[in-house]
Amino acid sequence: MLSEDILFLPVTELGLKxxxxxxxxxxxxxxxxxxxxxxxxxxxxxxxxxxxxxxxxARAAEREIAAGKYRGxxxxxxxxxxxxLATRGIRTTWGAKPYADQVFDFDATVIRxxxxxxAVLVAKLAMVELAGGGGYRYAAASLTGPGKNPWxxxxxxxxxxxxxxxAVAAGLVAFxxxxxxxxxxxxxxxxxxxxxxxxxxxxxxxxGAMPLSWTMDKLGAMCxxxxxxxxxxxxxxxxxxxxxxxxxxxxxxxxxTRSPRRGGRARFGRVAVIREDFSKYGEPEVGTAFGEAxxxxxASGAKLSDAKLPDFPYAAVADLIISAExxxxxxxxxxxxxxxxxxxxxQPAGLYAGLKISAADYLKAMRIRAQMxxxxxxxxxxxxxxxxxSEMKTSPxxxxxxxxxxxxxxxxxxxxxxxxxxxxxxxxxxxGKNHLPVGLQIVGRAFDEASVIALAAAYQKKTDWHRQRxxxxx
Amino acid sequence: MRRTRGRIxxxxxxxxxxxxxxxxxxxxxxxxxxxxxQPKTEAIExxxxxxxxxxxxxxxEAVEKESQTIGKxxxxxxxxxxxxxxxxxxxxxxxxxxAAESR
Numbered sequence: 001m002l003s004e005d006i007l008f009l010p011v012t013e014l015g016l017k018x019x020x021x022x023x024x025x026x027x028x029x030x031x032x033x034x035x036x037x038x039x040x041x042x043x044x045x046x047x048x049x050x051x052x053x054x055x056x057x058a059r060a061a062e063r064e065i066a067a068g069k070y071r072g073x074x075x076x077x078x079x080x081x082x083x084x085l086a087t088r089g090i091r092t093t094w095g096a097k098p099y100a101d102q103v104f105d106f107d108a109t110v111i112r113x114x115x116x117x118x119a120v121l122v123a124k125l126a127m128v129e130l131a132g133g134g135g136y137r138y139a140a141a142s143l144t145g146p147g148k149n150p151w152x153x154x155x156x157x158x159x160x161x162x163x164x165x166x167a168v169a170a171g172l173v174a175f176x177x178x179x180x181x182x183x184x185x186x187x188x189x190x191x192x193x194x195x196x197x198x199x200x201x202x203x204x205x206x207x208g209a210m211p212l213s214w215t216m217d218k219l220g221a222m223c224x225x226x227x228x229x230x231x232x233x234x235x236x237x238x239x240x241x242x243x244x245x246x247x248x249x250x251x252x253x254x255x256x257t258r259s260p261r262r263g264g265r266a267r268f269g270r271v272a273v274i275r276e277d278f279s280k281y282g283e284p285e286v287g288t289a290f291g292e293a294x295x296x297x298x299a300s301g302a303k304l305s306d307a308k309l310p311d312f313p314y315a316a317v318a319d320l321i322i323s324a325e326x327x328x329x330x331x332x333x334x335x336x337x338x339x340x341x342x343x344x345x346x347q348p349a350g351l352y353a354g355l356k357i358s359a360a361d362y363l364k365a366m367r368i369r370a371q372m373x374x375x376x377x378x379x380x381x382x383x384x385x386x387x388x389x390s391e392m393k394t395s396p397x398x399x400x401x402x403x404x405x406x407x408x409x410x411x412x413x414x415x416x417x418x419x420x421x422x423x424x425x426x427x428x429x430x431x432g433k434n435h436l437p438v439g440l441q442i443v444g445r446a447f448d449e450a451s452v453i454a455l456a457a458a459y460q461k462k463t464d465w466h467r468q469r470x471x472x473x474x
Numbered sequence: 475m476r477r478t479r480g481r482i483x484x485x486x487x488x489x490x491x492x493x494x495x496x497x498x499x500x501x502x503x504x505x506x507x508x509x510x511x512q513p514k515t516e517a518i519e520x521x522x523x524x525x526x527x528x529x530x531x532x533x534x535e536a537v538e539k540e541s542q543t544i545g546k547x548x549x550x551x552x553x554x555x556x557x558x559x560x561x562x563x564x565x566x567x568x569x570x571x572x573a574a575e576s577r
Contacts, residue, residue: 134533135533215556215557312547313543313544313547316540316543316544317544319540320537320540320541320544323537323540334518335518337518337521340526345525345526345529346529346533348526348529348530349526349529349530349532349533350533352530352533352534353530353533353534353536353537354537356534356537356538357537357541358541361541361544361545363555364544364545364547364549365544366555366556366557367549367553367554367555367556368544368547368549368553369555369556370553370554370555370556371549371550371553373556
């Protein structure tokens with residue numbers, strides 16, 4: 001049996017061991033599968049364990065690596081996928097009872113690309129039902145029950161990529177795929193103390209992913225390090241003729257990655273600090289951790305200056321767009337009445353309300369969004385990156401009323417970044433109340449994931465928050 | 475057969491009547507189906523429990539509030555929405571491909 005230390009290694013180190021034949025892909029897959037079967041249900045982190053497929057893929061990787069056919073840094077690496085990605089012949093539940101027995105006859109593009117990269121799919125991971133499309137009030141808004149935080153199982157993982165966050169934090173997979181429409185990668189990454197990368201909108205094909213909002217959905221990696229998230233992005237990014245919103249830009253994770261926009265090295269010289277008012281909202285411990293993080297960023301070579309987002313109704317615009325598009329996606333479910341099979345009372349109400357949005361209001365929101373994008377992009381004429389706390393609070397308890405918990409304002413950067421389609425990395429930046437993790441978000445201009453990852457990697461070189469393991473699990 | 479404008483024979487009349495009678499159940503079914511399909515959301519609303527009605531009402535009010543916020547926000551009249559329709563270029567198929575398909 002492999003030691004637990006191995007299972008918490010970043011992909012970069014696992015890949016090196018596999019390539020040097022110091023580790024067997026089959027042995028590695030077996031170890032993660034055993035852990036998934038033992039700890040996964042305790043955390044409500046897993047929908048389906050894909051044991052048979054995983055061992056088949058691991059054996060193939062073992063044969064190929066032994067024969068010298070090394071596919072790259074993900075070859076033989078076990079991963080989990082949020083259960084909104086279609087997998088041929090394996091159920092894809094979208095975290096929701098009405099779709100509990102749904103099986104597709106094709107693989108999502110991301111799943112196909114990871115297979116080509118030699119990665120090993122060990123599990124479909126739990127999620128908030130329908131990625132929380134209609135809104136939700138309780139952590140229990142999931143087919144598999146409330147996502148339990150590995151740092152304290154009495155607290156929530158965050159959502160909607162709840163299983164992805166928990167599985168990476170608890171060492172059940174080497175990395176995971178999550179999705180974000182508005183906060184669904186950044187939030188669980190922050191609450192679970194993992195590194196999450198939300199790529200630029202259109203960078204990764206969404207073919208085979210559950211749609212919630214066609215103009216805002218993104219797929220990204222949740223990992224142990226920023227460098228790992230770049231490796232995964234390089235494998236899944238690029239155009240896809242089957243997703244008309246995917247864009248031609250691919251991504252390279254090679255060291256000293258070049259920033260496509262500037263045609264030079266990734267840069268993080270000028271960094272804007274988006275300050276939050278912790279006296280009005282949030283937990284002061286998060287503010288303290290953010291202050292410490294800023295000192296480390298400065299020591300890493302970043303020149304910090306305060307900046308403010310232009311004045312726009314970010315939350316209202318994001319909410320209206322997602323509500324209208326989500327209601328259009330799930331209209332058959334709403335009209336069939338099966339919507340009431342969902343766990344959370346807010347979900348059916350929110351999706352139903354989305355049907356009441358007029359076309360004129362939706363278009364007004366999209367017109368404001370275009371103006372917003374122009375104004376927001378001006379920030380990047382002065383700065384290379386923006387930084388802010390990922391969340392202003394630590395994770396709530398499992399029975400908390402999430403509507404109340406997250407009400408009060410703050411955190412506009414999350415809505416702004418998602419509306420503008422900007423890339424973002426959330427990295428662990430310490431601990432807050434109840435020794436629960438808190439995160440730092442680094443946001444970049446569209447298609448400049450290289451700079452975002454570079455600053456996150458520089459920060460992780462000087463800190464060890466990302467190397468800490470949840471005591472309850474270890 | 476010559477037809478006199480505005481007048482029909484007895485035989486034609488009985489054929490027409492027969493057709494109408496035969497079509498009646500079909501016509502009624504169509505109407506019933508349409509009634510069922512069109513106001514589906516209303517039909518669903520009528521099955522809601524009191525607490526579901528309250529939740530839905532609250533959610534609708536929240537959306538209306540957001541619509542008001544967005545409605546009040548001023549933007550230039552010429553502002554375009556954040557997405558634009560793009561025609562998709564299609565390459566013409568070569569004659570050899572068409573020939574291969576027809577084989």
